[in-house]
Amino acid sequence: MAAGERISGRCLCGEATFEAVLEDGAMHACHCDSCRRWTGGVYLYLPVEPASLSVSGGGARFFQSSAFAERGFCAQCGSTLAFRHLDGRSADVSAQAVEDCGRFPFASEVFVDEQPANYVFAGARARLTGAQSQGLIGAAPTAEAAHV
Numbered sequence: 001m002a003a004g005e006r007i008s009g010r011c012l013c014g015e016a017t018f019e020a021v022l023e024d025g026a027m028h029a030c031h032c033d034s035c036r037r038w039t040g041g042v043y044l045y046l047p048v049e050p051a052s053l054s055v056s057g058g059g060a061r062f063f064q065s066s067a068f069a070e071r072g073f074c075a076q077c078g079s080t081l082a083f084r085h086l087d088g089r090s091a092d093v094s095a096q097a098v099e100d101c102g103r104f105p106f107a108s109e110v111f112v113d114e115q116p117a118n119y120v121f122a123g124a125r126a127r128l129t130g131a132q133s134q135g136l137i138g139a140a141p142t143a144e145a146a147h148v
Helices: 033-039 130-135
Strands: 006-010 017-021 027-030 043-048 054-056 060-064 069-074 080-085 091-094 106-110 126-128
Touching: 006 091, 017 080, 017 091, 033 043, 033 080, 043 080, 054 060, 106 130, 126 130
Parallel strands: 027 106, 106 126
Antiparallel strands: 006 017, 017 054, 027 043, 043 091, 060 069, 069 080, 080 091
């Protein structure tokens, strides 16, 4: 997959789906406390063009998780679907909700200063602190945005 390509994904039970256009075609990981609580682990995501994100189906719901962002999930099975800033500056979808999710290169990790000490991903990639991550919101085409 590459930047500009349309992708789709679904929740575990199939009641909620999404479609969006990829921004950079790569997978990123967020280690922030909010994402870990939301997903029950690390949030593996694909940055998408905010205006292209469409979440639908009877189970699709959004929860406003802060003053500036909301998180999409399936109300039926609880699957993580999407994250977006309320002002439309960035959005992303759960990489694990897309078929053949292993095809996306693992490009970066954000909020590494909040990463628990009991896990680490192998391989070399950009590793950004929370301050570095927040500095990129809306400024970089890879949308390595703060997931707070």
